[in-house]
Amino acid sequence: MTTPQKMSDPTEDASCEVPPVSPLRAAWLAVPVFGLIILAAHFLRFGNMGLALVLVAMAGLCFTRLGWARIVCSIILFAGSFLWVQSGIEFVQIRMAVGQPWVRLVAIMGSVCAFSLFGAWMLSTEKAAVRFFKDRSTALSQAAVFLLASGGLWLCRAMPKNMTLLIADRFVPGSGVIEIFIIAVYAAWLCGLLLDKRTQRKARSYAWAFFSFIFFGQLALGLLGFTTFLMTGSLHLPIPALIVAGPLFRGSGFFMLILFSVSVLLVGAAWCSHLCYIGAWDDRMSRVYKGKTGRLPAWAPKVRIVLAVVVFAAALGMGLAGVPVLVAVWAAAIFGLVGVAIMLFVSRRMKMMVHCSAFCPLGVMSNLLGKVSPWRLRFSDACTKCNACVAVCRYNAITPERLEAGSPAFSCSLCRDCTAVCKHGAAEVRLFGFASPKVTHIFVVLVTSLHAIFLGVARM
Structure with missing residues (x-):
């Protein structure tokens, strides 16, 4: 004789369907x-x-x-x-x-x-x-993202007195409110996907690629002469390292550096896995071939640190020495092309993000500032050393040795791919040392809200 199973409450399971409500009852x-x-x-x-x-x-x-x-x-x-x-x-x-x-x-x-x-x-x-x-279990977090994204974009829309930040307002004055609504609805939807372990890995990757597509799509239109799609009407090289190197060379133009720093303080090194317009390229290249991710030699991450010191020192030195801007631009362009070559030929072959974890100087800054942020990824005692997280980490941050240590390497970007595949819940995002579902929700709310705001205003 079979034991009757307990009926589940459809309000507790987001995947359940309920009978349609009659018009009178609604x-x-x-x-x-x-x-x-x-x-x-x-x-x-x-x-x-x-x-x-x-x-x-x-x-x-x-x-x-x-x-x-x-x-x-x-x-x-x-x-x-x-x-x-x-x-x-x-x-x-x-x-x-x-x-x-x-x-x-x-x-x-x-x-x-x-x-x-x-x-x-x-x-x-x-x-x-x-x-x-x-999505009843994530409704509050999704609502928070909708309100934070719309509120942040509203502030961006209202603050500048001599610049129209939202692209919709540039074409039809007053329509920026509609753009804010569309982005906020998208952000709420994305938040739900990022909170679901079944979808969070693909959702992050595709949303990140979508942001990069919008960013560089507007840049391409600007290069074709449609200056409405540019933030200021003047072009700059879209190389992340210039967020730090540019102000060091010019001695001015700290807006992007401040925006980067505030973002990292809010969500830690997740800037590199959710908000960087170039990092999405490296992510796409690392996914061209199926299979487990590769491993970099132990000395490779140290090269990135040395490279960051050299790049930023060179930018400061060229600025103090009065090197012509054209020379600096060519140097930056060559550096950027080397990074693209690494994505195309190394990241793709190794099935991991070599550019981000072993080359990008801004990634070093993100990881360093991330130590000031209260967010951490840790492995609890529930870890069985199954190495499922090792197989999906594309930032060279998780190895069997790091699992024994209970924490990822310096290059961890809080992408949370490891938390999606950990069947034991041992990979945890922690806030001030505490881990819980609420902590995860807070993290996803913050990073998704920033993603939505960047989507609306991040242009060259």
Whole structure:
């Protein structure tokens, strides 16, 4: 006689499907949907077509089963209630100033505010959580990524007074809000993939390649004469080492260096495995052939450190000596071409990222600054030394000796490929020495948000 199996709760398993809800039982969705549409009408009235369209799109997300969409829509409706209070106060003050009646206006604005709050509350109930069951275990993290990415891009859009950062605004003024929404939705989707061990390795690699494609695609269009796709309208060599070497040579232009440093402090050496526009090339080359990754000789990583010292010292020396810019540009171009040759002929053959782990000077800086960041990769006592992580590490950071030591080598970029293949959960991303699913979620939220922001503004 077989033992009956316990039925699983579909709200706990993101892969489960639930029967469709009847139209009558889903009628409560009208409250948050109309709340968002009323907000859209408010912004349309004041000529903000872009934001109005985004809010209508958010209302459309209410008809999906996405857990993160429920949270985001609830937060927007809650924030919208404060907008109605502010607008109500302003309208009442205007009416009072001209001696017109204002009590009915207070009642109307108060009702709209209450309607918005009611919609926010309805989306926060357990009933709503059951309906929006997809990716429920990662919904909060995906919502956080959506808000951080959209907030970061909004700040980027608002800060410069003499430069339009978002490409959509350059073609259609005001449409940058729509671009922000699209990137934020993409970021939320990507966050879910990066939090799933079954998909995180491929998702990181393809998302990284997508970022590099967008970056260099815009550069190619700029070279063809479409200067709208360039950040400043002037061209620079897209070589990562110049992020440090450029300011050393010029004695100015520290923006990219500051951006790089802040990014590394936030997510550690993950800059090299998620955000570097050149590193994605090395990653692609290392995946051309199937099979286990190769191993570099013990002296190879030390060469990268020596090379970094030589490159940065040469940049500083040429700047102090007054070497012509053209000479410096040629030297940088030759260095960059050598790096590309290493990717094409060495990384591809060895099935590992030789350029990033044994050549790139900026990688050394990322690893060094990463020691200041609180993020670490460690191997717990649960490690069985099965070497599954050794077979997938493309940064020459994990060897049987490093497993015995309990930590990867200096070249580790926190790509987390090892955590995806470790069946025992021994490979852990730690924050201030602590490891837990929440720590992993925080890390993925930060790195995905930065990826999305870079996708929107990173151009030459």
